[in-house]
Amino acid sequence: MGADVFEIGVNFVKLILVFLMMVQVVPLLVWVERRGSAYIQNRLGPNRVGPLGLMQLLADAVKFLTKEEFVPGRGYPFIYYAAPVVAMIPAALAFASLPLSVPVNVEAFEMLGRTWGPYIFKFQGYEIGIGIVFVLGVSSLAAYALLLAGYGSSNKYALYGALRASAQTISYELAMGLSIVGVILLFNTFSFAEIVTAQSAPLNFMFLGNKVEIAWLPNWGIFYQPLGAVILFAAMFAEANRLPFDLPEAEGELVAGYHTEYAGFKFNMFFIGEYGHMLVASGLMVIFFFGGYTFYPFFTPESVAGWFAGMSATKASLLTALVLHAVMLAKIVLFLWIFIWVRWTLPRFRYDQLMDLGWRTMLPWALANTILTAIVILIMRHPWGA
Amino acid sequence: MVTTEALLDIGLVHWIALSGIIFSFGMIAVLMRKNVIVMMMGIELMLNAVNLSFIAFAKESGTLNGHVMVFFVMTIAAAEAGVGLALAVAIYKKFHEVNIRFFEHLRG
Amino acid sequence: MLAEAIAFYTLAFFLVFFAYRVITVPNPLHSALYLVLMMIGLAAAFFNLGAQFIAGVQLIVYAGAVMVLFVMVLMLFDLRSELRAFSRGLVSGALKVMSAALLAGIALGAANSSVAILQPPADGAVSADVTKQLGVLLYTKYLFAFEILGVLLLVVAVGVVAVSRMKGGTHGHH
Numbered sequence: 001m002g003a004d005v006f007e008i009g010v011n012f013v014k015l016i017l018v019f020l021m022m023v024q025v026v027p028l029l030v031w032v033e034r035r036g037s038a039y040i041q042n043r044l045g046p047n048r049v050g051p052l053g054l055m056q057l058l059a060d061a062v063k064f065l066t067k068e069e070f071v072p073g074r075g076y077p078f079i080y081y082a083a084p085v086v087a088m089i090p091a092a093l094a095f096a097s098l099p100l101s102v103p104v105n106v107e108a109f110e111m112l113g114r115t116w117g118p119y120i121f122k123f124q125g126y127e128i129g130i131g132i133v134f135v136l137g138v139s140s141l142a143a144y145a146l147l148l149a150g151y152g153s154s155n156k157y158a159l160y161g162a163l164r165a166s167a168q169t170i171s172y173e174l175a176m177g178l179s180i181v182g183v184i185l186l187f188n189t190f191s192f193a194e195i196v197t198a199q200s201a202p203l204n205f206m207f208l209g210n211k212v213e214i215a216w217l218p219n220w221g222i223f224y225q226p227l228g229a230v231i232l233f234a235a236m237f238a239e240a241n242r243l244p245f246d247l248p249e250a251e252g253e254l255v256a257g258y259h260t261e262y263a264g265f266k267f268n269m270f271f272i273g274e275y276g277h278m279l280v281a282s283g284l285m286v287i288f289f290f291g292g293y294t295f296y297p298f299f300t301p302e303s304v305a306g307w308f309a310g311m312s313a314t315k316a317s318l319l320t321a322l323v324l325h326a327v328m329l330a331k332i333v334l335f336l337w338i339f340i341w342v343r344w345t346l347p348r349f350r351y352d353q354l355m356d357l358g359w360r361t362m363l364p365w366a367l368a369n370t371i372l373t374a375i376v377i378l379i380m381r382h383p384w385g386a
Numbered sequence: 387m388v389t390t391e392a393l394l395d396i397g398l399v400h401w402i403a404l405s406g407i408i409f410s411f412g413m414i415a416v417l418m419r420k421n422v423i424v425m426m427m428g429i430e431l432m433l434n435a436v437n438l439s440f441i442a443f444a445k446e447s448g449t450l451n452g453h454v455m456v457f458f459v460m461t462i463a464a465a466e467a468g469v470g471l472a473l474a475v476a477i478y479k480k481f482h483e484v485n486i487r488f489f490e491h492l493r494g
Numbered sequence: 495m496l497a498e499a500i501a502f503y504t505l506a507f508f509l510v511f512f513a514y515r516v517i518t519v520p521n522p523l524h525s526a527l528y529l530v531l532m533m534i535g536l537a538a539a540f541f542n543l544g545a546q547f548i549a550g551v552q553l554i555v556y557a558g559a560v561m562v563l564f565v566m567v568l569m570l571f572d573l574r575s576e577l578r579a580f581s582r583g584l585v586s587g588a589l590k591v592m593s594a595a596l597l598a599g600i601a602l603g604a605a606n607s608s609v610a611i612l613q614p615p616a617d618g619a620v621s622a623d624v625t626k627q628l629g630v631l632l633y634t635k636y637l638f639a640f641e642i643l644g645v646l647l648l649v650v651a652v653g654v655v656a657v658s659r660m661k662g663g664t665h666g667h668h
Contacts, residue, residue: 129546129625130546130547130550130625133547133551133554134550134553136550136554137537137550137552137553137554137557137558140553140554140557140558140559141553141557141558143562144562144565147562147565148527150569151523151565151569159569162569163569163570166566167566169562170559170563173558177554190625393499394496395499396499396502398605399602399605399606400502401502401539401543402601402602402606403602403605404506404509404510404539405601406597406598406599406602406605407510407513407598408509408532409597409601410595410597410598411510411513411514411516412513413593413594413597414590414591414594415516415517417590417593417594418517418587418590418591421522423526423564423568423571424516424522424525427516427525427529427564428516430529430556431513431516431517431529431532434532434533434536434556437540437548437552438536438539438540441540441543441545441548442543444543444545445543445544445545450624450627450628451631453545453547453548453628453631454628454631454632454636456545456548457548457551457628457632458636458643460551460552460555461555461643461646461647462643462646463556463560464556464559464560465646465647467560467564468563468650468651468654469650469654471563471564471567472653472657472658473657474567475567475570475658476657476658476660478571
């Protein structure tokens with residue numbers, strides 16, 4: 001094992017950093033959401049506090065923190081307080097298990113009179129061998145936050161919102177899980193890192209036992225699994241309770257749904273959970289279908305490492321990881337913008353339409369995609385000539 | 387008799403003991419609770435305890451047959467929960483109560 | 495060894511505590527929530543025992559779907575705390591608890607005495623690629639059981655729809 005103080009310390013700091021990353025992205029996203037919606041709707045948006053209205057975030061934070069503490073009289077106080085905390089946990093756990101860049105190799109070095117290392121630090125909170133199953137399992141726990149909120153506030157609107165939310169989450173989880181199966185079959189692994197590594201090469205596949213390679217295209221999952229990508233992305237909207245699937249908090253029908261009774265920082269924690277889900281969804285889309293932290297032919301782990309060839313191994317490895325991390329972040333930001341874009345473009349579904357889409361459209365298509373992928377892979381990889 | 391070493395050297399017996407305790411809790415829930423849904427939760431508790439013992443045995447014996455069994459148990463438990471809850475909802479619609487003392491006699 | 499013991503006893507404490515709360519809290523919904531916590535703890539136990547895939551499935555199937563159904567149905571019923579959550583009769587209650595404890599004791603005794611005759615694991619034992627081996631096993635040795643399970647699930651799905659759409663029946667209308 002060889003886990004010493006330095007390694008444990010770095011891993012601990014890493015966990016905190018990943019969590020802070022998720023939390024700190026929220027105010028920025030709120031700002032982008034407001035300015036972006038204003039841009040889409042041809043108005044100005046918040047622009048009074050600070051340059052471009054950026055200080056609005058700070059003002060909001062102050063407002064959230066100084067709101068009156070309020071507990072509904074007939075509810076269950078413990079459950080009422082637990083719900084916002086539960087809302088943050090699944091997103092944080094799932095996000096921490098996504099690989100955000102290549103591992104950093106630290107060579108043995110001298111410090112405090114002894115030799116440390118060598119170490120390999122993964123560029124993620126923690127690595128679990130069955131990454132995909134873990135993320136699915138953890139994010140399926142998100143329904144409890146809404147259920148607890150609806151039950152704990154003892155409010156009819158909140159309860160309706162919670163019931164809708166849990167039914168919706170269960171329904172769309174099926175399509176989500178099935179849409180990923182195609183990717184798992186394709187790359188033949190459950191590990192995120194291996195999926196990303198497979199995508200950093202030029203497009204190549206087996207055609208009836210012969211290897212075909214197209215040098216000018218990256219080996220991204222989207223070229224093999226376009227249907228899976230669309231289904232996963234749509235199901236992710238439902239999982240994050242974003243418009244057009246925000247029935248649980250439809251303000252025209254349910255006041256504010258499950259968070260009707262929440263104000264101040266507790267409301268803010270629900271928000272962090274929702275944006276955390278968006279972050280995880282974007283991360284999954286990027287990892288499964290758009291090459292993760294690589295971008296063949298411009299940014300592959302090998303080519304970027306070549307830029308820093310003259311430096312010491314530790315420094316080169318760290319810089320490579322940072323460059324690839326920036327690539328990953330750029331892709332994630334693109335998807336986050338699509339999330340916001342869709343929210344301000346599409347109207348909300350009716351509830352029966354929502355269930356119809358989940359069970360009678362997305363589930364059969366996802367099933368068909370899985371079966372078709374399995375058959376095609378079987379035929380293509382079969383050694384016909386041999 | 388029970389030494390500190392035996393307590394600290396975690397092996398099959400520890401996991402089976404844990405599984406047995408959880409199983410007996412599930413059994414008590416089925417025997418003593420009056421609410422049908424809580425009784426079903428007791429059944430789930432027992433199934434989970436059995437799963438735990440399967441996994442512990444699988445680790446001890448170094449084969450994966452226990453994992454496969456757990457897989458099957460989980461599927462059947464999910465099916466059982468679906469049927470049980472559907473029945474509970476049907477009963478609730480009729481009696482507005484899910485306490486077994488309301489339908490322990492076979493009168494309409 | 496010590497780290498393993500700490501992990502086991504922490505897990506065991508939480509599992510037993512949550513299981514105990516499931517059967518003692520009067521409000522059925524709180525029972526269900528404690529059961530959810532128990533199942534998440536059990537997933538951690540599976541993980542500890544090297545069954546990562548089963549732990550993930552436990553989270554997805556049990557904690558994420560079955561228990562959500564339980565909680566949803568209980569929320570629909572809107573039951574406040576039950577006044578008489580337990581069956582009557584001190585003697586019969588004591589007998590029931592004793593029989594359950596006896597069962598646990600027998601299970602423990604059987605396990606304790608059978609450890610000696612358990613065959614030691616084959617060398618190499620369960621490798622890192624547990625998931626792959628599990629898949630191979632499911633689709634070779636247990637293929638028939640797997641297919642039968644599919645049929646069972648189909649039957650159950652149809653049955654549940656039939657039960658939930660049921661009107662009337664032998665009990666007449668109230």
